[in-house]
Amino acid sequence: xxxxxxxxxxxxxxxxxxxxxxxxxxxxxxxxxxxxxxxxxxxxxxxxxxxxxxxxxxxxxxxxxxxxxxxxxxxxxxxxxxxxxxxxxxxxxxxxxxxxxxxxxxxxxxxxxxxxxxxxxxxxxxxxxxxxxxxxxxxxxxxxxxxxxxxxxxxxxxxxxxxxxxxxxxxxxxxxxxxxxxxxxxxxxxxxxxx
Amino acid sequence: xxxxxxxxxxxxxxxxxxxxxxxxxxxxxxxxxxxxxxxxxxxxxxxxxxxxxxxxxxxxxxxxxxxxxxxxxxxxxxxxxxxxxxxxxxxxxxxxxxxxxxxxxxxxxxxxxxxxxxxxxxxxxxxxxxxxxxxxxxxxxxxxxxxxxxxxxxxxxxxxxxxxxxxxxxxxxxxxxxxxxxxxxxxxxxxxxxx
DNA sequence: AGGGTTAGGAACCGATCGGTACAAAACACA
DNA sequence: TGTGTTTTGTACCGATCGGTTCCTAACCCT
Numbered sequence: 001x002x003x004x005x006x007x008x009x010x011x012x013x014x015x016x017x018x019x020x021x022x023x024x025x026x027x028x029x030x031x032x033x034x035x036x037x038x039x040x041x042x043x044x045x046x047x048x049x050x051x052x053x054x055x056x057x058x059x060x061x062x063x064x065x066x067x068x069x070x071x072x073x074x075x076x077x078x079x080x081x082x083x084x085x086x087x088x089x090x091x092x093x094x095x096x097x098x099x100x101x102x103x104x105x106x107x108x109x110x111x112x113x114x115x116x117x118x119x120x121x122x123x124x125x126x127x128x129x130x131x132x133x134x135x136x137x138x139x140x141x142x143x144x145x146x147x148x149x150x151x152x153x154x155x156x157x158x159x160x161x162x163x164x165x166x167x168x169x170x171x172x173x174x175x176x177x178x179x180x181x182x183x184x185x186x187x188x189x190x191x192x193x194x195x
Numbered sequence: 196x197x198x199x200x201x202x203x204x205x206x207x208x209x210x211x212x213x214x215x216x217x218x219x220x221x222x223x224x225x226x227x228x229x230x231x232x233x234x235x236x237x238x239x240x241x242x243x244x245x246x247x248x249x250x251x252x253x254x255x256x257x258x259x260x261x262x263x264x265x266x267x268x269x270x271x272x273x274x275x276x277x278x279x280x281x282x283x284x285x286x287x288x289x290x291x292x293x294x295x296x297x298x299x300x301x302x303x304x305x306x307x308x309x310x311x312x313x314x315x316x317x318x319x320x321x322x323x324x325x326x327x328x329x330x331x332x333x334x335x336x337x338x339x340x341x342x343x344x345x346x347x348x349x350x351x352x353x354x355x356x357x358x359x360x361x362x363x364x365x366x367x368x369x370x371x372x373x374x375x376x377x378x379x380x381x382x383x384x385x386x387x388x389x390x
Numbered sequence: 391a392g393g394g395t396t397a398g399g400a401a402c403c404g405a406t407c408g409g410t411a412c413a414a415a416a417c418a419c420a
Numbered sequence: 421t422g423t424g425t426t427t428t429g430t431a432c433c434g435a436t437c438g439g440t441t442c443c444t445a446a447c448c449c450t
Contacts (some may be wrong), residue, residue, distance in 0.1 A: 001419055001420095002416090003416045003417045003427045004416085005428095024308075026221045027221045031406080039428090040428065041409085042412095042430080043429085045409070047427095050408075051408065109363055112363055112364075113308040113309070115219055116222070126367065153376065157380070158357070158383070159380075160360070160364075161357055161380070162380075164363040165357055168308065168362075169325070171307050171308055173318075173322075181349040181352040185350065185354075185356070186353070188387060189383060189384065196396085196447085196449055197394080197446090197448065201397075225437070225438055226436085226437085226438095236399075236439080237398050237399055238397065240440080241397065
């Protein structure tokens with residue numbers, strides 16, 4: 001019994017996420033945000049609280065969609081061995097770089113650097129996502145059953161840092177050769193259990 | 196035959212660099228910048244052109260001071276073997292994290308993520324710094340003489356991405372255990388030549 | 391001591407920031 | 421076809437953005 005929305009809030013959130021992902025929190029002005037979301041101010045402030053809130057919401061959304069997807073892939077036995085899954089993940093990143101010249105990087109990684117995170121709710125959300133990724137790598141390694149608990153933990157963390165490192169270099173526009181070299185080093189780390 | 200400056204431009208630049216390093220380009224408002232530099236607007240615009248210019252200048256300064264220092268350390272035979280120097284560098288990072296709870300990260304790494312870089316002069320400067328680091332790692336590895344040219348190149352790149360990854364995690368406030376684990380993985384990469 | 395020259399500081403600028411108020415428009419229901 | 425309810429667009433808000441102007445203060449040199 002009222003006028004219906006003319007836009008899909010989920011779609012709008014995705015577009016907002018895309019902008020924050022690309023340029024960060026501060027650099028995304030409200031005007032740009034509205035342009036990206038293809039709605040006007042009235043609709044924005046009726047549907048969402050404010051800029052800060054929708055930023056936090058996009059972090060949650062990234063966690064729910066992207067991170068969950070990655071974690072799911074890393075921990076899915078149907079995708080092959082733990083090592084194969086980890087390399088598969090890195091391969092996907094390299095592919096995006098090579099084919100589309102993708103330079104977005106990883107929203108989580110970008111947001112960690114973005115000062116907007118510090119101290120508030122955002123920081124907790126980011127920490128949680130980092131932890132989810134770490135344990136996903138850990139589980140993938142454990143699934144292969146060749147590493148001690150402590151070695152698996154260590155390796156998972158090394159892989160995690162290599163992952164973020166690659167994502168940083170992606171932002172810098174690394175060549176596909178460089179991506180391939182980085183990944184070959186990850187392979188080397190993964191060979192640890194099978195020596 | 197005129198009134199002398201009351202501040203040291205180099206010191207002021209260092210303070211500006213510190214702020215950009217901490218919060219990035221966009222997040223650092225001119226007001227904050229002036230407060231950090233401890234000068235007023237008049238002096239600022241007399242001594243430097245504008246905000247963009249001083250940002251670029253701080254990138255140069257970081258290159259001249261910090262990156263050069265790091266490259267110097269990595270390539271100095273007096274600091275031990277190539278491997279020892281690389282581990283020494285990572286050790287310094289871990290130490291800063293453990294002792295001071297340092298969460299600044301690496302200015303280069305932060306700036307790579309910062310969208311302020313894209314497309315302009317800044318991007319070239321950043322690419323150049325990344326390349327300097329990569330070749331410094333490469334030279335350190337070659338100094339030990341146990342790796343083929345191509346293996347040294349690959350390993351250098353893997354180390355570089357691990358380095359940036361650690362710096363990202365540093366921004367996230369990683370524990371000293373996690374830092375230690377990451378570094379142990381770097382050790383593992385370095386053992387490649389000596390197997 | 392006085393004149394020339396530059397630094398310092400504050401007032402001011404238009405533009406843009408994130409956010410609010412409110413009236414017109416569009417629908418559901420009667 | 422009204423009527424009530426919600427969305428939408430726009431005008432507007434004070435605050436702050438980066439940057440300029442210009443007057444005064446401070447110094448060097450004669």
